[in-house]
Amino acid sequence: MSVLPLIFTAGWASGINAYAVVFLLGVFGRIGWAEDVPPGLERTDVLVAAGALFLIEAVADKVPYLDSFWDAVHTVVRPASGAVVSALIAGQDDSLPTLFAAAVGGTTALASHIVKAGTRMAINTSPEPASNIVVSTVEDLGVGAVLTLAVFFPVLAAVIAGVLLVVGLWVVYLCASRIRRYLRRRRERREARGAAVLG
Template sequence: MGRGLATIACVSVLPLVFTSGWASGVNAYAVVLLLGLFGVTGVSDEVPRALQRPEVLVVAGVLFLCEAAADKIPYVDTVWDSVHTVVRPAAGAWVGALLAGHGGSLSDVAAAAVGGATALASHSVKAGTRMAVNASPEPFSNIALSIGEDLGVAGLVSFALFHPWAAAVVAAALLAAGLIALYFLVSRIRRFLRRRAGRRQARGPAPRPF
């Protein structure tokens, strides 16, 4: 009987871990900020105490604003994504472990693995898509894509707190669609990388000090 209840509890927290992992790969600071605010305001009891701490909310809020700005500037967004290749999967693993520890059912290590791996996959989709978009000279695609990502993360994380399984299905569909799209965008990504390498060569080596 006890094992059956533990299995049910584990199954119930797993979709939330998966969805938060996907969202962390897109915008980790938004995930931490949203979950923390939902916990502080009493909207949901599923939020761990660690995410509700004032210092965590302040840091997440400041970094979210930084990302909101950097994410909408061509080429700056790619540099930002490069820096966050480690940050986003680590955040997904951290949030997943906290959610599992709060639920007391799923192993922290297993939750961290699910959250981190999912975050890495969605981060790869985001970073690759941005490289493809940056192959186009106009900046409006970056702005539209960034706004869409922010709204998607906010909507899906909010939805996951009340309908975790449905949200996990949506996150899985978005991740699969993103990976498929990324496969077909490889040529544009290569064009972006060649253009960036060409600009570096045009600038030439830095002058040596006398």
């Protein structure tokens, strides 16, 4: 069976939390749950690094405004991680060209990263921090659940990831005015800091 559903799901999950994807796939491969996991992801040093970075992200992702800064930094990291993980998975299987797999994983990761970053900007227009914590926790649990499902039922997981991606893009579109408001506030704060330094 083609690994394309697993690649799509891993790409979607990478756009939300790339470190969780590397860590979970590595653990699943290590304990024998998933045959398509590349040995490189199962290495102890990779698991330790991914686990540590996941914990850092789990904290940073729940702090208002810090989460959007973290997302900006990871605009390159998440799609690149999705592409690399997908290429490594395809390298374990002859049913899919590696370059195509990398393109699918990277593009899907970029799209889900846009959803994540966009919804966070919209949420950050609200003054209370609880929504950040709730959304971040739901994202972490969702990535874990869908990625685990992908190990046992890859097609079903890919369908769920696809639906979540489409719904997320629609939500970002609906929240466009709140996102613009967040970007305007950020620009005004930056300009005020610049004026204070010059003054």
